[in-house]
Amino acid sequence: MGHKNPMPGGECKNPWPDEGNTGHIWDEDLRELDNPPPLWWMLSFYAGFIMIIFYTLYYPTIPLTNASGEFTKGMTDWTQINEYQDDFKVLKEWRTAKFADKEEQLASLSVADILKDDDLRSYAVATSKALFGDYCAACHAPGGAGVSGFPVLADDDWLWGGSIAQIEATIASGRIGNMPAKGMMGNLTDQEVSDVTDYVIALSEGKAEDVAYAAGKTVYTKGMCMACHGPAGTPMAPTGAANLADGIWRFGSERDVVLSVIANGVNVKKNGVHIDGTRQAVMPSFKKRLPNADVNVKRLAVYVHSLGGGQ
Amino acid sequence: MSEQKEKALHDFGPTGSVLEHMDTHNKNLENIGVEILPIHTGGTVHAKRIPGFFRTIKWLLASVWLIFFIVPYLRWNGHQAVLFDLESRQFHIFNLTILPQDIWMLTLVLLFLSMLLAASTTVGGRLWCGYACFQTVWGDVFTWIEEKIEGQPNKRIKLEKAPMSLNKFVIKLKKHTIWLLLGFLTGFTFVAYFVDVIDLWSRLFYFEWSLTEAGIIAGLGLATYFFAGILREQTCIGFCPYSRIQGAMIDTQTELPTYDLERGEPRGRLKRLKLGEEQPDLGDCIDCNLCVVVCPTGVDIRYGQQFGCITCGLCIDACDSVMAKLKKPKGLIRYASLDEFGGEKLPALWKRPRVIVYAGIMFIALGALIWGALNMAAIDVKALHERSPLYVQMSNGSIQNKWTVKVVNKGNDPMKAEVSASGPEDLTFKVGGALNIQPGNVGSIMLYVQIPKKTLNDTSTPIVIKVVDLNNPKVFEEYKSNFIGPKVQ
Numbered sequence A: 001m002g003h004k005n006p007m008p009g010g011e012c013k014n015p016w017p018d019e020g021n022t023g024h025i026w027d028e029d030l031r032e033l034d035n036p037p038p039l040w041w042m043l044s045f046y047a048g049f050i051m052i053i054f055y056t057l058y059y060p061t062i063p064l065t066n067a068s069g070e071f072t073k074g075m076t077d078w079t080q081i082n083e084y085q086d087d088f089k090v091l092k093e094w095r096t097a098k099f100a101d102k103e104e105q106l107a108s109l110s111v112a113d114i115l116k117d118d119d120l121r122s123y124a125v126a127t128s129k130a131l132f133g134d135y136c137a138a139c140h141a142p143g144g145a146g147v148s149g150f151p152v153l154a155d156d157d158w159l160w161g162g163s164i165a166q167i168e169a170t171i172a173s174g175r176i177g178n179m180p181a182k183g184m185m186g187n188l189t190d191q192e193v194s195d196v197t198d199y200v201i202a203l204s205e206g207k208a209e210d211v212a213y214a215a216g217k218t219v220y221t222k223g224m225c226m227a228c229h230g231p232a233g234t235p236m237a238p239t240g241a242a243n244l245a246d247g248i249w250r251f252g253s254e255r256d257v258v259l260s261v262i263a264n265g266v267n268v269k270k271n272g273v274h275i276d277g278t279r280q281a282v283m284p285s286f287k288k289r290l291p292n293a294d295v296n297v298k299r300l301a302v303y304v305h306s307l308g309g310g311q
Numbered sequence B: 001m002s003e004q005k006e007k008a009l010h011d012f013g014p015t016g017s018v019l020e021h022m023d024t025h026n027k028n029l030e031n032i033g034v035e036i037l038p039i040h041t042g043g044t045v046h047a048k049r050i051p052g053f054f055r056t057i058k059w060l061l062a063s064v065w066l067i068f069f070i071v072p073y074l075r076w077n078g079h080q081a082v083l084f085d086l087e088s089r090q091f092h093i094f095n096l097t098i099l100p101q102d103i104w105m106l107t108l109v110l111l112f113l114s115m116l117l118a119a120s121t122t123v124g125g126r127l128w129c130g131y132a133c134f135q136t137v138w139g140d141v142f143t144w145i146e147e148k149i150e151g152q153p154n155k156r157i158k159l160e161k162a163p164m165s166l167n168k169f170v171i172k173l174k175k176h177t178i179w180l181l182l183g184f185l186t187g188f189t190f191v192a193y194f195v196d197v198i199d200l201w202s203r204l205f206y207f208e209w210s211l212t213e214a215g216i217i218a219g220l221g222l223a224t225y226f227f228a229g230i231l232r233e234q235t236c237i238g239f240c241p242y243s244r245i246q247g248a249m250i251d252t253q254t255e256l257p258t259y260d261l262e263r264g265e266p267r268g269r270l271k272r273l274k275l276g277e278e279q280p281d282l283g284d285c286i287d288c289n290l291c292v293v294v295c296p297t298g299v300d301i302r303y304g305q306q307f308g309c310i311t312c313g314l315c316i317d318a319c320d321s322v323m324a325k326l327k328k329p330k331g332l333i334r335y336a337s338l339d340e341f342g343g344e345k346l347p348a349l350w351k352r353p354r355v356i357v358y359a360g361i362m363f364i365a366l367g368a369l370i371w372g373a374l375n376m377a378a379i380d381v382k383a384l385h386e387r388s389p390l391y392v393q394m395s396n397g398s399i400q401n402k403w404t405v406k407v408v409n410k411g412n413d414p415m416k417a418e419v420s421a422s423g424p425e426d427l428t429f430k431v432g433g434a435l436n437i438q439p440g441n442v443g444s445i446m447l448y449v450q451i452p453k454k455t456l457n458d459t460s461t462p463i464v465i466k467v468v469d470l471n472n473p474k475v476f477e478e479y480k481s482n483f484i485g486p487k488v489q
Helices: A039-058 A080-098 A100-108 A111-116 A118-126 A129-135 A164-173 A190-205 A211-222 A255-264 A293-305 B003-012 B027-031 B053-063 B066-073 B104-124 B127-132 B134-150 B153-161 B166-191 B197-205 B211-231 B233-239 B242-248 B314-325 B353-375
Strands: A002-004 A011-013 A021-026 A030-033 B082-085 B090-093 B096-098 B256-259 B333-336 B379-385 B398-409 B415-422 B428-431 B435-437 B442-452 B460-469 B476-484
Touching: A080 A100, A100 A118, A100 A293, A111 A118, A111 A164, A111 A293, A118 A293, A129 A293, A164 A293, A190 A211, A190 A255, B053 B127, B053 B134, B053 B314, B066 B166, B104 B127, B104 B242, B104 B353, B127 B134, B127 B242, B134 B153, B134 B166, B134 B211, B134 B233, B166 B211, B211 B233, B314 B333, B379 B460, B379 B476, B398 B415, B398 B435, B398 B460, B398 B476, B415 B428, B415 B442, B435 B442, B442 B460
Parallel strands: none
Antiparallel strands: A002 A011, A021 A030, B082 B090, B090 B096, B256 B333, B379 B398, B398 B442, B415 B435, B415 B460, B428 B442, B460 B476
16 A cells, blocks of 8 residues: 655655554654554543533633622632631531530539549640630740749749639639739838848748848838738738749849839829839739630639649 | 464464464564564453462462451451451451551561562562462452353353354353452452451441442452453553562572473474374474463463563463373473573572572561560550740749650550659659550640759759559550750859
């Protein structure tokens, strides 16, 4: 059989008629073989094209928006974000159903009982992390590490009590710190404030009985500091007064910070306005701030209790 | 077609192999560099079955696969003896429970098996392919069924060419039904290693299989049907990577089914001599073609070792049976290495470098595996140091660090884990109490450690967290961690 030779020269006889070449021959023996892909391969290739048409119609393919800012939709309203939200809804429902009995127990039991139940306590702690991050960590730092001016929750030094019930009360109702400036009567002189500052620092270092601090000790009595902080610097009851005998400082351990607190007090107001230099120490009430507060106050109380210093 | 081949076909029946019509010396193709491989490249290979030594070996080794079908039904201590429970992430093998933590042992198993494959290949050729591979075994069983239903190869070819009739349809229906049933059983048994087999059977009759189970069983079943029934040797030749890899593991000392070229050639049929005629000087090969006829992959072993050959030894059986009839010594095709044909004596196994290397890796893997199985702790401890805050000043002057201790019970009995810490002498610790952990579960507890500030002479002090199972104090694990404190002035 004759084949057209694509090269100038015209008609020639194909010397390899049976090997399935296309009849295109160059340089005497360089020739193109006709080896089509297998049928199944070609069929999936065509099927791929059909799929493209289907995709274009089904999904939001055309990158255009109309005047009101709506994008071009496909045959359905499918979008990735819709799919994500649908899936998330399913996940949420699944979670709610799975932990329904635990949530019910949290709501019905007292915090003390929750704390006693290992299983329930772990559950409360595990589910508190995000909540603590959203509502508490802004002041108390993640993990209750505390930041300057805001109490550390991971230690065992509590202003308002470290029992689980007291922690719950603090979260639910909030606390307002209160310390008069310049002694209970506000009558200490600058020199006396300075002396008592040295004495208080010595108290925390265990050197208070040193004669060098005798003046400060007198002022401590005269200013009636012991009424709240106790005769030895340790408060009798959790009334918000700091323990002066330990090494933990509410506002800072530097001498000028301590001096400033004694001189200006905490939350001291004149005509309803905070005076200059006074410390504003307020823990807001979370009863109304927290979503689902009935359960979440207890949950957070258990979490804070477990941070390191719960009593 | 040569005259000899035609006669062979007359004697032994057609094989259906295109080799019968293929001239492997195609000048045109050789000109353009196409290698002509002496393998079957189209149509179905209908290999003849003849009894013999290697046939028996093949059945014996194939029957080892029966274990695969039996094992899921074994029970042990009230549960399935071998169960790979993916959902609760526990692998039960009789008394042994393997948790994801011990999955490193799987890599050793795989290493051992791959080296076994390499070592066996270098000694005896594709032993795996020829005798043990599931593709070979299932294909063997499927063609055996075909032969029982459709008859000998020539009958099968005739049936294939015949137009569709009720008779043909019934025969084909029978065959394909049995094939599909076998495929189903294979897929089912595979899944039965991952879920309770009795439960799986009972749920079959209530149509309560999950989509995953049904999908895997159907997929594997159809794949078995397709690969073992339809594709057969094409899987070994075209799909399976071993056919290419294993060739690279073979050297001149490897014993393979080989045709003795010197003894066999020139091949030719013995003729009845007419008066005055002289018998031509021929080799022992009478070119009866029986070795090609019985080959399950349709190769001609007389071309030498080739990638289509799975070294199953069936051609040896065939040739030996002919040699016996001719009253000539057996072994015209035999297991022998190229060196032996070259007149050399093979060195002992342990003196061959390849064997030493492969076997060395193999035994290292095996040793590590045995060590792992004997020393697999029944407990796994991880202690996560609290990062925020790293340490806390306590009112008694101590520094406190906090850990979340996670204890995995890898044993088979409930565990009562007691967590303790040790380090500097005046270290104290507080922990919630003993943890009750069920087998295969994880327990988590907080550990608070306090060290007086004056004892700490570095920001980091090493401590040891110890977890003991109070139910069985022999089970314990120590976890080393660092206690973090403030900068020391």
